[in-house]
Amino acid sequence: MISVLFETHHLYYLPNFLPIIDEMKSRGIYSLSISIPKTINDTERFYLKKISEAKNLEFLDGSSEDSRQRKLRKRKFDVVIVGVPGMLEKIVSDNSLAIMVYHGIGLKHSYYKDTSHRINIRAIESEMRYKELKSQGETNLLLTGYTKIDPLFQDHTKLNQKNLEDLNLNSQKKTILYAPTFYPSSIEKLIPYCTEFAKKYNLIIKLHGFSWNQKRYKHHIIIAEKISGKGIYLVPKEDYNIIPYYSISDALISDISSTLFEYLALNRPIFQTTFFTPRLKHRIFKSRLRKRLDLDRSEKINFTYVLDNPHQILLEVKKVLNDNDTLFPHREQALKNFLYQTDGKASSRLVDAIEDKNK
Known part of the structure; x- marks a missing residue:
């Protein structure tokens, strides 16, 4: 059996791994384990352990972060x-094949900075990003597509399909998914307009994992819980996977989240907010915030309906959903640019490459 460790730094990384886990299970030659750093909060660790039990994965832990790392390194996966x-370099053995499936594909510059000489294969979600990283001298790249969205193109039993009625939403109304990032986020400015919006449309709010688990974003939960109900469904914190909510929504609203690009796979309308509430230091030193963002990638976005003011939400969404979706062809082209082969087989391509390396 080929021993595999999934090291998930946060719970919201897990949807990228689940299709890979399912693919490996289907081949019957892998023993699968999962772990999360002790430095991560107890809530995320608790839910990951529950998920690992449900998925029949070995959950590995330690009495401290040092002991956890020693245990993982000793296993020589x-x-x-x-x-x-x-923690990659602290948990791999000399002979381990190290794979990175990066957790996000949005507008943050960390995509290019988060790397390690120890990574043998980095799975890449698009030809555009593949060429960019290759031009920077990266040599460990594998063009796979984005594993996270594989379930959208597979048997719906793998998708854990949601039902609007189960969410206390009206199946006769169109459904909008609102998925803000944690920072810089549109949520503080948009939430006051959501109650009125929900009189016309179902609204599903999917907060970022950091909004649930980091104290500095606790106010996101407070303001979202305050308006939930009566046409507004707030996805609970234990429901970490956004993918099933893509399939039941008719459009997406987001800001700089990876969801802007993931949702392209369905070629449904995407609304992008440009308003947010910056921290004081970013109000004073605006260049610091700009350095966090991938401005070149942002300039390539021509497939979203832009919301410059929160009061636009109802009018703009209504206009587009009433058969005035002019950006349909732009999304078709963007899909080719930002996502490689949306065929549900990104995980299969990655596992094939792993097996080639292990021959």
């Missing part, structure tokens, strides 16, 4: 898969 370099 054949394959170690991460979503960010993080």
